[in-house]
Amino acid sequence: xxxxxxxxxxxxxxxxxxxxxxxxxxxxxxxxxxxxxxxxxxxxxxxxxxxxxxxxxxxxxxxxxxxxxxxxxxxxxxxxxxxxxxxxxxxxxxxxxxxxxxxxxxxxxxxxxxxxxxxxxxxxxxxxxxxxxxxxxxxxxxxxxxxxxxxxxxxxxxxxxxxxxxxxxxxxxxxxxxxxxxxxxxxxxxxxxxxxxxxxxxxxxxxxxxxxxxxxxxxxxxxxxxxxxxxxxxxxxxxxxxxxxxxxxxxxxxxxxxxxxxxxxxxxxxxxxxxxxxxxxxxxxxxxxxxxxxxxxxxxxxxxxxxxxxxxxxxxxxxxxxxxxxxxxxxxxxxxxxxxxxxxxxxxx
Numbered sequence: 001x002x003x004x005x006x007x008x009x010x011x012x013x014x015x016x017x018x019x020x021x022x023x024x025x026x027x028x029x030x031x032x033x034x035x036x037x038x039x040x041x042x043x044x045x046x047x048x049x050x051x052x053x054x055x056x057x058x059x060x061x062x063x064x065x066x067x068x069x070x071x072x073x074x075x076x077x078x079x080x081x082x083x084x085x086x087x088x089x090x091x092x093x094x095x096x097x098x099x100x101x102x103x104x105x106x107x108x109x110x111x112x113x114x115x116x117x118x119x120x121x122x123x124x125x126x127x128x129x130x131x132x133x134x135x136x137x138x139x140x141x142x143x144x145x146x147x148x149x150x151x152x153x154x155x156x157x158x159x160x161x162x163x164x165x166x167x168x169x170x171x172x173x174x175x176x177x178x179x180x181x182x183x184x185x186x187x188x189x190x191x192x193x194x195x196x197x198x199x200x201x202x203x204x205x206x207x208x209x210x211x212x213x214x215x216x217x218x219x220x221x222x223x224x225x226x227x228x229x230x231x232x233x234x235x236x237x238x239x240x241x242x243x244x245x246x247x248x249x250x251x252x253x254x255x256x257x258x259x260x261x262x263x264x265x266x267x268x269x270x271x272x273x274x275x276x277x278x279x280x281x282x283x284x285x286x287x288x289x290x291x292x293x294x295x296x297x298x299x300x301x302x303x304x305x306x307x308x309x310x311x312x313x314x315x316x317x318x319x320x321x322x323x324x325x326x327x328x329x330x331x332x333x334x335x336x337x338x339x340x341x342x343x344x345x346x347x348x349x
Contacts, residue, residue, distance in 0.1 A: 041240060042073040044092070048085040048099045048226070050078050051270055053282050054121065054198035054289075055098075059269045060262050061251030070243035076269075082153065083107070086229075090114050093234040096244065100124075101224040102153035102317070105309050108327045109318040113232040116305075117332045118245055118298035121225030121289040123217065125197040126158040132210035134191050139166035139219055148178045148190035153317065154223075155194040161311065162221045182207075197285060205282070206273045217288075224304040225289060238332055245336045249297055252290070259283065298333055 045058055058076060061067055067074040074096075079085045082103025089097035090112040098120045099107070107114060130136040134145075139162065149155040163170060178184050182203045185193040193200060197213075204211050216223070230241060255262045259280065267274050274282075291297060305324060312318045 041071055042094060043075075043240075043244065044077050044095045045074055046077050046085050046088050046095050046097045047079045048082045048097070048103065049080070049199065050272075051076055052198045052202065052272070053266055053270055053274070053279060054125065054196075054286065056255040056262075056266045056283065057248045057252035059251070059266055060255045061247045063262075063265045063269075064251070064254060066247040066250050066254075067244070070247045072240065072243055072247065074244065074247070086112055086114060089229060090231055093231050096228060096230050096234070096241075098226050098228055100152070100154040100226050101305060101308055102157050102312060104227050104229055105305070105312060105322065105327075106153065106318055108322045109312075109320060114229045115232055115235050115327060115329050116227040116229040116300065117235065117241060117329045118228045119225055119300055120228055121286075122295045122299050122301075123289055123292050124154060124158060124223040124225045125201075125286070125289045126155050126194060126216065126223070127197050127201065128162075128214040128216070129185065129193040129195060129200065129204060130191060130212045131185065132212055134212070136192065136212040136214050138214070139168055141214075142173070142192060143169050144172035145191040146174045146176070146189070147192045147194060148176045148181045148184050149194035150179065150181050150200070151177045154196070154226075157308075157311065157315075157317075158216055158221065158223050159194045160315065161223060162216050162219065165220050197289070198282070201285075202272060202274070202278075202282060205278050222304070224301065224308055227300070228298070235329055235332075238329075238335075241332050242335050242339075245298060245332065246340055249336070249340060252297065256283065296337065298336070300328060300330060300333065302328060302330070 047055065051059070055076065058074070062074060062076065082099040085097045085099050086103060086107035089095045090107070097114070104114070104116055128136060128142070135141050142163070147159065149159065159175070162168070176190065178190070181190065181193050181195060182200050184190045186207060186209060195201065201213070235241060255266065263276055263279055267276070267279055302324060305328065309318070309321055309324065313321060
């Protein structure tokens with residue numbers, strides 16, 4: 001009888017211990033793990049053009065489930081223009097957009113309820129390109145040239161600001177819009193192409209034709225780069241937007257610190273005939289757009305946005321100013337910087 005009682009007591013004690021351990025490990029794992037994405041945390045990242053290595057951060061974040069780690073589900077959706085992207089995002093609280101700062105300001109001035117919360121590139125990637133046979137070393141080399149660009153506010157704004165800043169004589173300039181400006185440059189129809197390093201610059205790289213490039217930054221023209229934005233309704237839940245930025249920042253960190261592993265992921269997603277060497281050169285080149293000297297990832301400079309708005313008003317691209325205090329949310333970036341102060345540190349190495 002004594003042995004039976006001892007056996008029963010031991011069995012009960014063992015069951016209690018096992019149950020307690022199960023409760024302990026079950027509760028600790030639920031604290032450490034982020035909730036799985038639900039329908040309410042599913043977002044579309046709507047671009048204003050094709051998928052390029054300018055979006056390597058989001059590409060890697062999707063491939064490595066970094067959004068899921070933050071409790072989100074995100075997919076990339078290519079676009080056709082700033083106007084299309086801003087209208088889509090304004091109508092959908094589960095869409096986050098990327099558009100040029102000029103396109104964002106115009107949409108906001110037109111009454112769309114969208115709010116910028118971070119930069120995609122801190123500074124514009126627009127540059128001037130020419131074939132190697134055409135001299136392109138400084139502002140004076142634009143005089144008397146045929147200059148073309150694909151229709152869009154960003155290249156036209158940069159070109160106009162460059163001409164004004166550097167006192168270029170406009171009498172001999174022939175400026176045209178072209179739906180296929182790269183082909184026009186290669187065929188000799190234009191002398192200088194105004195385009196984005198991540199779009200037209202990549203197309204020139206893939207052509208294999210020797211070319212020159214000139215950066216407006218080197219001659220006093222510092223134009224704000226494209227911005228991330230969402231609808232006012234979406235920003236009523238800032239925590240989700242903060243997690244979105246954290247995942248992208250971690251994606252960029254992986255893209256640069258583990259390029260041997262992430263490079264093929266980016267090449268497959270871009271699908272533009274890039275090889276590993278061209279991608280590597282581009283990734284090095286875009287560092288100065290992502291984090292110019294003294295800037296942090298995603299940084300929004302209200303002064304640059306204000307200056308850009310003044311310029312658009314002078315050019316009558318927009319008819320009246322928008323209230324930038326309501327058009328920009330700086331609190332989301334501030335919170336991301338606070339909780340993830342180390343993000344993107346590998347990019348400066």
